[in-house]
Amino acid sequence: MKLRNHTLFFSTMLLLGTAAFLGGCATTGMDRSVKASNSIREVDGDIRKMVVQSDVTASSLDALVKAGQPDLKKSFDAYSDNLAKFDSDGERVLKHVEEMKLRSKEYFSEWEKQGDAYTNPQIRELSEERRNKLAEVYAKVHTAGGGIKGAYLAYLADLKEIQTYLSNDLTPKGVEAIAPVANKTFRDLDGLKISLQPVLAALDEINAELYGGKK
Secondary structure, three states: OHHHHHHHHHHHHHHHOOOOOOOOHHHHHHHHHHHHHHHHHHHHHHHHHHHHHHHHHHHHHHHHHOOOOOOHHHHHHHHHHHHHHHHHHHHHHHHHHHHHHHHHHHHHHHHHHHHOOOOOHHHHHHHHHHHHHHHHHHHHHHHHHHHHHHHHHHHHHHHHHHHHHHHHOOOHHHHHHHHHHHHHHHHHHHHHHHHHHHHHHHHHHHHHHHHOOOO
């Protein structure tokens, strides 16, 4: 039991970068660790928020193109508002995914350099083991994240073009004409969500490595 507690203690100290290095290295290591951890939470929260908003936006488009819509202007405005929020959420996801990539690269690069300073071989080995394990899991987010941008931008482009079309022809006939295109975006949304699943799975794996699955 004591050995397990000691191992957990060392893992925590290594992760936070608070091992006994000279000068301000520990503080710098902790700062990088906090930034990397914050990036994980930001990306995870942003993606889940975007998924919710994508459903809200799709529902407002569905309501807009339904036959017999009594107030097209009101439905169009609701769709436009939700589309703007979805656009903002998506841009935030792309931004934070890129930030996470940069921060984790810096984090593991410096961790590797500091690992060479350990004189205790057990701590050095533990440091390398944890670093390699976490770097491997972080890399899964970067790999999986490569499919998000293309799927998101293609889906968003269709939604915006539907909005532009209807802004010029917000009539029952105009809505009827664009309905097949709108219906296709509902199917495309499933594709976008599928592209997000590997990223969320990788983030869950990182969370399990860092906090034992607790968020």
